[in-house]
Amino acid sequence: xxxxxxxxxxxxxxxLNVFEQYDNDTSVEAFDVTSLKEIETKLKNTPEYQxxxxxxxxxxVLAKLSSLLDGDNNEFKSSISAIKGxxxxxxxxxxxxxxxxxxxxxxxxxxxxxxxxxxxxETTIGSKRTYNNKLKLKYTILRNKLENKxxxxxxxxxxxxxxxxxxxxxxxxxxxxxxxxxxxxxNIPLLVLKDxxxxxxxLEETDEKQFDPFDHQETSVIERPRNNKSLKLAEKMQKLKxxxxxxxxxxxxxxxxxxxxxxxxxxxxETEKFAHYLKDKKNISLYTNSINALVVLLTExxxxxxxxxxxxxSGLYNNDETLLKKIFRxxxxxxxxxxxxxxxxxxxxxxxxxxxxxxxIIEHPTFFSSDNKKIVECLEKTKAKGIRNEELLRKCMSxxxxxxxxxxxxxxxxxNYGFNIEELQTYSILGGFNLAQKLDEFIELGLNEYIHANxxxxxxxxxxxxxxxxxxxxxxxxxxWRSANCEQKLLNHDVxxxxxxxxxxxxxxxxxxxxxxxxxxxxxxxSNIITEEEIKDLLxxxxxxxxxxxxxxxxxxxxxxxxSVRQKTEFRFGNKVISRLKTYRAFRELINKGVDxxxxxxxxxxxxxxxEDHEFEEIKQSIKGNKVGEKSI
Amino acid sequence: MIDYLKKYNINDEGLEQIxxxxxxxxxxxFVSLKDCVEENLDYLKxxxxxxxxxxLLYRADLCxxxxxxxxxxxxxxxxxLVAKLFDDDVEDLINFEI
Numbered sequence: 001x002x003x004x005x006x007x008x009x010x011x012x013x014x015x016l017n018v019f020e021q022y023d024n025d026t027s028v029e030a031f032d033v034t035s036l037k038e039i040e041t042k043l044k045n046t047p048e049y050q051x052x053x054x055x056x057x058x059x060x061v062l063a064k065l066s067s068l069l070d071g072d073n074n075e076f077k078s079s080i081s082a083i084k085g086x087x088x089x090x091x092x093x094x095x096x097x098x099x100x101x102x103x104x105x106x107x108x109x110x111x112x113x114x115x116x117x118x119x120x121x122e123t124t125i126g127s128k129r130t131y132n133n134k135l136k137l138k139y140t141i142l143r144n145k146l147e148n149k150x151x152x153x154x155x156x157x158x159x160x161x162x163x164x165x166x167x168x169x170x171x172x173x174x175x176x177x178x179x180x181x182x183x184x185x186x187n188i189p190l191l192v193l194k195d196x197x198x199x200x201x202x203l204e205e206t207d208e209k210q211f212d213p214f215d216h217q218e219t220s221v222i223e224r225p226r227n228n229k230s231l232k233l234a235e236k237m238q239k240l241k242x243x244x245x246x247x248x249x250x251x252x253x254x255x256x257x258x259x260x261x262x263x264x265x266x267x268x269x270e271t272e273k274f275a276h277y278l279k280d281k282k283n284i285s286l287y288t289n290s291i292n293a294l295v296v297l298l299t300e301x302x303x304x305x306x307x308x309x310x311x312x313x314s315g316l317y318n319n320d321e322t323l324l325k326k327i328f329r330x331x332x333x334x335x336x337x338x339x340x341x342x343x344x345x346x347x348x349x350x351x352x353x354x355x356x357x358x359x360x361i362i363e364h365p366t367f368f369s370s371d372n373k374k375i376v377e378c379l380e381k382t383k384a385k386g387i388r389n390e391e392l393l394r395k396c397m398s399x400x401x402x403x404x405x406x407x408x409x410x411x412x413x414x415x416n417y418g419f420n421i422e423e424l425q426t427y428s429i430l431g432g433f434n435l436a437q438k439l440d441e442f443i444e445l446g447l448n449e450y451i452h453a454n455x456x457x458x459x460x461x462x463x464x465x466x467x468x469x470x471x472x473x474x475x476x477x478x479x480x481w482r483s484a485n486c487e488q489k490l491l492n493h494d495v496x497x498x499x500x501x502x503x504x505x506x507x508x509x510x511x512x513x514x515x516x517x518x519x520x521x522x523x524x525x526x527s528n529i530i531t532e533e534e535i536k537d538l539l540x541x542x543x544x545x546x547x548x549x550x551x552x553x554x555x556x557x558x559x560x561x562x563x564s565v566r567q568k569t570e571f572r573f574g575n576k577v578i579s580r581l582k583t584y585r586a587f588r589e590l591i592n593k594g595v596d597x598x599x600x601x602x603x604x605x606x607x608x609x610x611x612e613d614h615e616f617e618e619i620k621q622s623i624k625g626n627k628v629g630e631k632s633i
Numbered sequence: 634m635i636d637y638l639k640k641y642n643i644n645d646e647g648l649e650q651i652x653x654x655x656x657x658x659x660x661x662x663f664v665s666l667k668d669c670v671e672e673n674l675d676y677l678k679x680x681x682x683x684x685x686x687x688x689l690l691y692r693a694d695l696c697x698x699x700x701x702x703x704x705x706x707x708x709x710x711x712x713x714l715v716a717k718l719f720d721d722d723v724e725d726l727i728n729f730e731i
Contacts, residue, residue: 398694433724
């Protein structure tokens with residue numbers, strides 16, 4: 001009895017501590033939601049607040065709201081920060097202002113995100129807090145009854161059982177036995193006392209009938225929970241152990257994730273039938289011996305779904321056991337209820353683009369169990385840009401489900417840097433990372449002419465440069481990309497070769513007073529895209545930019561493609577090329593964080609650039625700034 | 634759920650980054666396809682790859698590929714280049730049709 005008492009006390013304390021911690025952890029969210037609700041109410045009632053509300057959204061809250069967007073949200077965050085900058089500047093100067101259509105659209109999106117955040121909170125954290133409060137109350141009532149020797153009701157037994165299931169980390173069955181024994185021994189004297197009091201009243205009233213305290217309805221309260229919930233749990237655990245054993249594994253040795261998945265099964269007898277079907281009728285051990293795959297089938301599939309997909313797949317591969325094994329190894333998810341729907345929808349995409357379904361499933365299995373809606377959305381967008389989707393699927397099929405937004409962003413980057421998307425002959429580059437930074441690096445090495453000499457081959461030339469650069473780095477034991485280090489470098493170089501390296505190079509880190517890790521982080525967190533429209537806005541708002549825009553940008557004497565690309569992407573400081581788009585992207589981010597204009601411009605121009613000392617001085621002089629190295633934000 | 638990745642030198646911070654990077658459905662592949670993930674990562678290890686965090690963050694799709702397909706796509710290149718790519722520039726594997 002003593003053991004059961006201690007165990008129960010320990011579990012109650014543990015549960016209440018967990019809830020306490022949860023309340024502390026979620027108090028920030030609760031505070032955010034209160035603030036957002038105030039903003040939402042003000043938005044409904046105050047017409048002049050429709051744009052200025054953005055000033056009341058703090059950066060950390062903006063980050064949380066942006067995270068609700070699908071895909072990369074950096075562009076959205078940057079746009080909102082820019083809007084805040086515009087509003088702030090104009091309000092301070094007492095000027096009227098009109099936001100652009102796309103900025104208004106972003107504000108509308110932000111309003112939708114506020115509502116979504118509040119709803120999400122109330123349906124998840126908020127409702128969980130309410131639910132937790134109910135549990136806390138139950139556990140506190142149980143503790144008070146035990147401390148004050150009050151008689152237990154059936155709900156208290158259920159509460160004790162819940163505590164064991166949720167918080168006991170050792171053998172739950174033994175713990176439950178000990179706790180129930182303790183509760184029974186605790187409750188019997190109180191029950192007898194209560195019944196004696198009752199019978200005394202009854203005898204007084206009727207003066208008849210003998211009393212047997214154990215032949216009474218309340219007595220069943222003591223036994224009922226043990227015969228009901230705990231027995232059900234014990235039966236379920238036993239059945240799960242039998243099922244897993246039947247499939248050739250030991251339940252007790254499974255890892256926690258698999259056990260949790262199995263315990264969440266609602267109808268264990270259906271699962272048992274399904275397990276027998278898999279083993280006896282489908283000879284599942286021929287195709288997989290992975291317990292993880294089997295648990296996925298047991299918990300997320302059923303006989304009908306499995307059979308339908310199995311028929312399709314085994315027909316497709318002519319019952320080839322080796323190939324079927326591969327499918328179960330890499331693509332077991334297509335046999336689940338959710339995965340089978342995705343499979344049926346995604347195979348239509350493959351058929352539509354006349355790709356080989358057999359090969360596609362073997363080579364890109366997760367594509368087939370992924371969200372069809374997202375894939376279709378991505379392909380619609382790429383098609384609208386002139387991408388040949390069958391070729392895109394050949395090159396990037398396994399990347400599309402998870403990284404559709406990056407592919408879309410890379411298309412925008414290539415357009416931004418003057419590539420003709422419709423003429424693009426290689427789509428592999430669409431699946432890469434840090435495309436803008438790599439293009440900046442090539443531009444600053446003077447390779448624009450080499451890349452864009454023939455517009456229809458620009459993509460292929462870029463790709464071959466990347467490959468050459470990697471081989472060269474391997475051969476000479478050099479880092480591949482400067483931008484990967486997120487640090488500015490100085491480099492003495494003579495002549496550039498077409499490997500994207502100088503022929504004699506000495507890498508040297510920029511002196512610490514010229515590099516600023518805080519700035520680098522700000523720049524790296526920003527969007528990789530900047531439109532000409534945004535650049536025009538920056539030029540209007542920051543006159544200092546005219547010093548480089550008018551003085552160091554190529555004049556457009558002819559409208560040939562190369563000149564137009566150069567004019568769009570290059571600044572010239574003597575013989576040194578600086579990426580114009582890199583400069584404005586970095587400048588936008590630094591200015592949005594309140595960095596001084598002159599310092600932001602110099603830092604942006606030299607960011608990630610390889611410069612000789614005299615080149616650095618020339619850039620510095622051209623913007624007449626002497627504040628390099630100040631690191632205050 | 635993905636703690637088994639620790640044996641590939643992924644620390645708690647790395648695991649958290651992986652959890653943040655992917656949605657629930659995609660993370661579930663690490664559970665349902667655990668055997669496949671382990672085989673593929675072990676194969677990369679045998680080639681001298683050591684930076685598994687970048688593989689998991691940038692190209693997790695390679696962990697879910699058929700091992701023979703993965704071997705075939707890597708066999709076209711020098712083993713040192715493969716190790717260098719995986720460790721230093723996993724983001725450009727796609728340019729090698731990997």
